[in-house]
Amino acid sequence: MSGLQSAINYIKENDNYLILMHASPDGDTIGTACGLCGIIKSLGKKAAVACADEIPAMYAELTNGIENPDFEVKSIIAVDVADVKLLGGLKTYAGKINLCIDHHMSNTGYADITYVDSESAAAAEILYDIAELLGVKIDKYIAECIYTGISTDTGCFKFSNTTARTHYIAAEMLQAGIDVGKINRRLFETKKKSAVELERLVTNTLEYYCGGRVAVITVLRSMYEQTGTSDDDIEGIAAFPRQIEGVLVGITLKELDEGGFKASVRTHPPIDASEICKSFGGGGHLRAAGCRIKSSVAEAKSALVQRAEELLLQQGITD
Amino acid sequence: MSGLQSAINYIKENDNYLILMHASPDGDTIGTACGLCGIIKSLGKKAAVACADEIPAMYAELTNGIENPDFEVKSIIAVDVADVKLLGGLKTYAGKINLCIDHHMSNTGYADITYVDSESAAAAEILYDIAELLGVKIDKYIAECIYTGISTDTGCFKFSNTTARTHYIAAEMLQAGIDVGKINRRLFETKKKSAVELERLVTNTLEYYCGGRVAVITVLRSMYEQTGTSDDDIEGIAAFPRQIEGVLVGITLKELDEGGFKASVRTHPPIDASEICKSFGGGGHLRAAGCRIKSSVAEAKSALVQRAEELLLQQGITD
Numbered sequence: 001m002s003g004l005q006s007a008i009n010y011i012k013e014n015d016n017y018l019i020l021m022h023a024s025p026d027g028d029t030i031g032t033a034c035g036l037c038g039i040i041k042s043l044g045k046k047a048a049v050a051c052a053d054e055i056p057a058m059y060a061e062l063t064n065g066i067e068n069p070d071f072e073v074k075s076i077i078a079v080d081v082a083d084v085k086l087l088g089g090l091k092t093y094a095g096k097i098n099l100c101i102d103h104h105m106s107n108t109g110y111a112d113i114t115y116v117d118s119e120s121a122a123a124a125e126i127l128y129d130i131a132e133l134l135g136v137k138i139d140k141y142i143a144e145c146i147y148t149g150i151s152t153d154t155g156c157f158k159f160s161n162t163t164a165r166t167h168y169i170a171a172e173m174l175q176a177g178i179d180v181g182k183i184n185r186r187l188f189e190t191k192k193k194s195a196v197e198l199e200r201l202v203t204n205t206l207e208y209y210c211g212g213r214v215a216v217i218t219v220l221r222s223m224y225e226q227t228g229t230s231d232d233d234i235e236g237i238a239a240f241p242r243q244i245e246g247v248l249v250g251i252t253l254k255e256l257d258e259g260g261f262k263a264s265v266r267t268h269p270p271i272d273a274s275e276i277c278k279s280f281g282g283g284g285h286l287r288a289a290g291c292r293i294k295s296s297v298a299e300a301k302s303a304l305v306q307r308a309e310e311l312l313l314q315q316g317i318t319d
Numbered sequence: 320m321s322g323l324q325s326a327i328n329y330i331k332e333n334d335n336y337l338i339l340m341h342a343s344p345d346g347d348t349i350g351t352a353c354g355l356c357g358i359i360k361s362l363g364k365k366a367a368v369a370c371a372d373e374i375p376a377m378y379a380e381l382t383n384g385i386e387n388p389d390f391e392v393k394s395i396i397a398v399d400v401a402d403v404k405l406l407g408g409l410k411t412y413a414g415k416i417n418l419c420i421d422h423h424m425s426n427t428g429y430a431d432i433t434y435v436d437s438e439s440a441a442a443a444e445i446l447y448d449i450a451e452l453l454g455v456k457i458d459k460y461i462a463e464c465i466y467t468g469i470s471t472d473t474g475c476f477k478f479s480n481t482t483a484r485t486h487y488i489a490a491e492m493l494q495a496g497i498d499v500g501k502i503n504r505r506l507f508e509t510k511k512k513s514a515v516e517l518e519r520l521v522t523n524t525l526e527y528y529c530g531g532r533v534a535v536i537t538v539l540r541s542m543y544e545q546t547g548t549s550d551d552d553i554e555g556i557a558a559f560p561r562q563i564e565g566v567l568v569g570i571t572l573k574e575l576d577e578g579g580f581k582a583s584v585r586t587h588p589p590i591d592a593s594e595i596c597k598s599f600g601g602g603g604h605l606r607a608a609g610c611r612i613k614s615s616v617a618e619a620k621s622a623l624v625q626r627a628e629e630l631l632l633q634q635g636i637t638d
Contacts, residue, residue, distance in 0.1 A: 167490035171483040171485075182479070184476075193531065
């Protein structure tokens, strides 16, 4: 019996579900939790969703009315949660999670039943199969949930994790009647005034090193104070420096509340981002990694740029 | 016989094709022209593409080696060209165009045979049917052409013109083996250093009026000079002011070489953008319109903001 069939059986045989999202919730954990909640309710069962952190306004329509159970919880499902640590304030559920549905290869297998499909661009893609196996028709609400998960985890079908299957599922969601223009305007094209101000300040910090091969931007706590913003308002910024033509290493330094800086490093081939971050006790993937550096901004910048330069030189890239 | 079948017959019965794009070429006219060229060549026939203006670097891989015919041209096809005026320097072909394949409802019917499918998000979508009806297998190159047309005309599947069919076709193109991450990085995620500088200058001109309901940005010729850029480097900027939360009227003023300003107006409901532009001799659509104003930047701004304010007041929007 495949992992997915075990998950289906679990859903069929139980009731009164609480579906947990990861902390700092994104479109995929929210879309998958809410979509699964909708699917389970379609079976005539009870379900609600929970998250340790507040749901960002752009997703509020999905969670509306289904946060916090008004029934006795008997079954706990976690979605898009690779590790119980990522539950944040809901870590108290660790050891009590019956089912986990995820797409992270790194899933630690903390649940009684785990189904991981690492070929899915988004956990929400897995709901498409779950609905089918449960015989649930995907209505407009469930379609909006699935589409939200998929489009946010793929950068609206832009990233290389997008597969033919991703597009087939999106097509089916559009057939279910969702208003894709409206959803995407909400997800991708609405910027808070204060966030625009913050972005302006951050863009003004852009500096180039190593003949334009390395670009660095800096986010200071004073910028949040000046614009009335927080870290949430600049979520995607780490992608920016690497987007500039000729840049192979994009570094984003964010000042931490507790002092020091969190560095997000994004690279293009042949530079290994995790190699840079490992030198500072961090890690990550080949093209996206992170680390924390306890020092002044000038020192953090200089240390990271120096390490990046070493890797560029190792590859024979000198301009 | 449907318009599409006439087009198919024309392609089957003739040879030595020159495929024309519109001037200031975008991803759809380039993708459709190159994709059709690939399809026609798959039939063992001769074909080449032509455009009055230079092909932007990000599309150069598609046109590589197929610009300008090295054979005697006997058949002329225009793609994604709604009006012969849009051919720019290739207007000399007016009256000699045998076939037109397009998705603009406003197509003027200038060709001997015209096939317009206004439900297609991109002209490139139509190639999918053309390949099938001609019995041509979509190879990786043709798939890249079709995908480029579709993804650029839909803002990478973000805009409301995206249909279920758009996603089905995209899925098929991915099946044909294209590297979607690489293509989209080239199309959407690579910014020229000089363009980043220009954007920074332009963003710094952002001003709000009417309690934040109207946002204005200004692009001066001196900014192009300072950064070594041109109008092409800031193509999508007109979308920016309207993306800001609370803004109902986004205005972009671009200084013209000949003096005065070109205004691009983008609105959210209930404001009619064309209504604003008509007051200055311009026009356009309900949510996107344009006009030219021969005056100083201060006068142009004040006149447009005043007209926008009148329309806001008419709708009872006073804050």
